[in-house]
Every structure is written in C-alpha cells, then in structure tokens.
Amino acid sequence: MAPERTAPAAREHAAAWPGRVRALLSARESPVVAALLVSLVFASLFLDMFATGRNMGFLLLSVAAIALMALPMTLIVITGEIDLSVASTLALSSATLGALWEAGVPIETALLICLLLGAALGALNGLFVTVLGLPSLAVTIGTMALYRGLAYVLLGDRAVASYPQDWVSGARAPFLGIEGLPWIAVAILAMAALFAVLLHATGIGRSLYDIGNNTEAARFTGVAVKRTKFWLFTLSGTVASGAGVFWTLQYGTSRADTAFGLELQVVAAVLLGGVSIFGGVGTVLGVMSGVLLLGTVRNALQLLGVSGDVLQIVTGLILIASVVGPNLVASLRRRRRTPAPTRVPTVPRPPTHDGETP
Template identity: 80%
Template sequence: MPDHTRTPAGTVSRLRSALSLREAPVLGALLVTLVCAAMFVDNFATERNTGFLLLSVAAIALMALPMTLIVITGEIDLSVASTLALSSATMGVLWEAGVPIETALWICLAVGLAVGALNGVLVTLCGLPSLAVTIGTMALYRGLAYVLLGDRAVASYPQTWVSGVRDTVPGVPGLPWTVLAIALLAVLFAVLLHASVLGRSLYDIGNNAEAARFAGVRVRWTKFWLFAASGLVSAGAGVLWTLQYGTSRADTAFGLELQVVAAVLLGGVSIFGGVGTVVGVMAGVLLLGSLRNALQLLGISSDVLQVVTGLILIASVVAPSAAARLRARRKAPGPRPAPDPDDRNRPVAAPSGEES
C-alpha cells in the first residue's frame, strides 16, 4: 500500500495538522503580543525599533534552524552559544594579526564545522548522550574563547562590513538585509524538513531510531552531519554577532543557548523528538524577542528578562505534556456503570422465536 504521507499533498496535510495542534498557540501568542505591545508600549511599533528587534533575534533565529532538526531527532546541542563565542574570538585574533576579514570569515566557519563535527563524533561514534556531551563542549569551547582573547575586546572592524550587517532593504526601513537572508535560509530549512526524504527520516529517527535504522535510514551518519551543520551555522552566527556589534569578546552571547532552546521548544518542537516545524520555531523566536524588547522599552531589568526566559522554557516543556494528558483523558472511555443488584432476581427473557 503506497505511503501517501511522502507525496507533496501528504506533506502539506501533515504540516497543516501539526500547525493546528502545536504551532497555533505560539502563532496566536505572537499576534497578541505584537498587538498589545504596539498599543501600550511607547516606540515599539516604530521602524527603528522594528529593525532593532529583528537584528536582536537574528543570531538566535540562525542557531535555532539546525537546533530544530537536532531536537526533532531526539538530541540537543547546548554548545551553540559557546561555538558562537569561539568563532567571534577567532575572528578577533585573526583581525588583530592582520588577516583580511574575508579570509578570517572562512576560517571561523571552518572552526565551527570542526567543533560541530567533534560533537557529532562523541554522540554518534562514541555513543554518548548529546546532553552530557554538549554541556561539556559548551564549557570547552567557551574556555577556548577565553584562551584566545582573555578579557580583551577587539574592535575597529571595517565600517563597510559593520554597516552592511545593519543596512535595511531599500523601501522597507524596518527590514535589515541580514534578516531577509536568514528568512530565506529558514525557507530552505522548511523545504528540507517538510518536503524531502531527509526531512521525513528526521521525524522517523525522533519517533523510533531503531525502526528508522531497520528502514534503511543512516541514523548515526545523519545525526553526525546535523551536529556538524549546527557548529557551522553557529560559527556563522558568531561572525554575524561580531559585525553587528562591532566587537569580539570571549563572554559574547553568554547564556544565549537557553534562548535558542526556549524558542525551539516554545515553537512546538517536542523535547522527546519526532514533532516540530520550522514555522513554529521562527514564531517562537519572534515571540521571545518581542517580549524581551517590549519589557526593555518598559525599563524592566535584565535579571527579570532572564527569569521570564526561564519561565517560558519551563512552560514550553510542561505545556505539551499537560495538553497530551488532557487529550488522553478526554478520549478515554468513562467508567462502566455498576451492576444493579436487583437485576439478579429478574427473569431472563427468552430469545426471540423460542418458548419461554
């Protein structure tokens, strides 16, 4: 019997079903947040703030794309922010040494690919849990960034590159070119995940890795390249971050991995794997960014913003499980009525067509 879920129509049907169940709440919350912030927060809806908001979530959105694929397979990468910092520190050291920025950029990407591949080797070939591995490499890569730069900051990058990251699309003042490029990359990731054989295999791995292996999916190889891609993209986010803020520091993006994970889970990706869409994750990124931006405009301290992020992360993990249990209770059959004791004394009616 043919598998209709692998056809384009089946892909669209699965995507609509997923959006209706898990992504609709975050899309609704994003819409409500934007409307309320525009109405009640001064300067939120201005073109300048819109551009600032989009740029502030650019690196998070970039790292969330490969993270989405990794979490769908049932794994996680907590070293993304440290890889970003290592890339930024590498760029700073190279720039200080007189290396052209074009060459430094490619070297940073190569470093990111290498450290991502190391995560992949430890998880796939060594069989270690990704949570433990990436907690360790999170500290390792951050430490390497401090070895390269220490407490110093490297600035004075070429103004053409710095301004190029911040420039907006002509005629659309609130849309930076960088954000447009990330949006196009998100479309590519969405096509890869929702309309390709590889994307279908990622869901299969997340639902049952052993069954996917028997079905011919190269589970270890697929996971290895996902971690390598995560390192590569995180290094790209490090280059973007460095040019956006015009400086390299070892403590850059400290704790940003929590915002990436929160955005992915808030966007409807199950922490247990097998469920999630790129649309939901991008909505989660924008929702978190909008909330933080609105609270900053209201003068809320950064400590409170960290608390809000933590609460959202907990809620994004607890809410799907609670909703699943509620649906299971609704579908469960109700208790059978207790037998009436008087029924035992009643005569049994004879079957139709027979004598009593």
C-alpha cells in the first residue's frame, strides 16, 4: 500500500523538475557561475602554473579585499544606492594604521581605532544620503576624493613597512596548513554565508529588496528606509576599513596610494554577479562568483604576461558588459513576450454620390 500512496507525490516531484531547471538556468547569477566554471577548467587545462596550490593561494589572497568590500556593497546596490568610497576608505585605514604604528601605538589598539574610523567614514556617507537626501553617487565620489586626500595628509609619499613579522606572515597564513587555502578565504566564506542568510532568509533582507524595487511602497509598509540605508553605509565603511587592515598586513606596508582604483573592481564584481544597478535584484552567490571570475581572469592574464594596463582595460570591459548584458537580455525577453499587433483588414467604403470613394 505504501508505494501506491507515494506514487502520486513522486510523479508530482518528477514533474516539477523541468520547471526548477528552467528557473535555475534563467537566474541572473547562472551565467556568471557558468563562466566561472568554464574559466577555471580552461585555465587549468592550458596554463601549467594555474592549478598549483601556490597559485590558488595567490589568487584567493588577491581577491580577498575585493570580496570583503563586495559583500556590504551588494546590500547597498540592492537598495538602489552605491558606495564608491570603499577603496579610499581602505587606503585611509591603511594610512592611519601606519601613522599610529609609527607613533608607538600598540598594534591591537591601532587595529581597533582603524575599524572605528571606518565606521565613522561610512556613517558620514550615510548621513549625507539619508539626512540631507543627496544622491549616493555624488556623495561617495566626493568622499572618495576626500578620504584619499586625508590618507596623503597622513603619510604623503612615505611608506610604513615596519610591522611585526608575525602579524604580516599571519595575514597570509594557510588555513590548517592547507596549501592554496589562506585562512582569510575561509573567513570570507563564513561572512558570505552570514550575508546570504541575512539577505535571503530574513525580514531584513526582504526589506532591502522592497527598498530597491519601490522606496515609497517600502516606506508605506513600515520599512525604516533612511535608518536602513544609514546602517548599510556604516557597515560598508567598517568592512572597507577591515579590508584595509588586512591589505596592509598582507603586503606589510602602508601607503596613501594603496588600492587606487580598486572600487572599480568591487563594483564590477557586484554587477557582474547579477545585482541590478537599479536595485531590487541580486544574490550573494552571484556576487561571490563574480569576484572569483574577475580574479580568475586577471590571474590567468598575469600568468600569460599581460601588462597591468591591459588588465585595467579588461576590467572596464567586464564592467560595461555586466551592466549592458542583463538589460539587453531583459529587453529581448520583453519583446518575445509581447504579442505582435494584429492587422485589421481594411474594408472598402462605398462610393459617394459623385462616384468617387471618400
């Protein structure tokens, strides 16, 4: 009797699979996940040094700061805003760490001060956007220049490179001694899982999508739009500052020009991962896949001896494609769904009294 009772449920489960497969393939992050897998396979097959443990460790370390800053950036862009000051916040945090260390401040205290500074810088962005009602694009372009300028005020053209060796080597240390798997990659994976739960399985995450889709409707349903955006910018500044601390210890040096232009790669990874620049759409899985895809492409080109200028051009082209591609696909889908207008046959009108048709 048991098989007879479960047979209809089994048939319904099997019938649902085609729909699930179509939904998976039509997801915005599916192309970037597929591109990442194809890139990894091709690079492993045609580049001798790519699949080595040492190179994998280098690849993951090279995208660590980008991945860290891309997580809060995902939440911000989903709400329809953007933060272009993240790389300058990273640089100012690095310069502050260098200045404090030169002044004899203990490294632990200096790290805490840097994180608090990052929170304050992010909160300043949030105040401009939420209290003054200024567009985040204009605000963060301004603070991008401001924070970078403050980094030059602190260090000028100098570099601080006298950090404790155990801290410097610890930043690049492998996880449990596994070659090719730095501990920071495991930490980022844990953070990504936390952000994914927050975004996709909580009321807070649903409110972020609501804000991005329709701010006024979200406000009428009880979402604290301004407060939410303020804390998102504060979170972005804090994480960017933490990325600056890691960047400094990873390379063992602080400079004011650290991570110059890195915000381009962060935004490119977020948009490439399927997050709509207009807000309301995006997943953490897609963004992390975009980060790894960018890192894989750049790493493969570096192994081929491609210059840094070409790498910047490739990043720019990928950013343009990540914005144009989804909108082009959406436009084609709308055209397919829109039925063609039916043509009404014309009926000849009877002639008038003088024998001519009107």
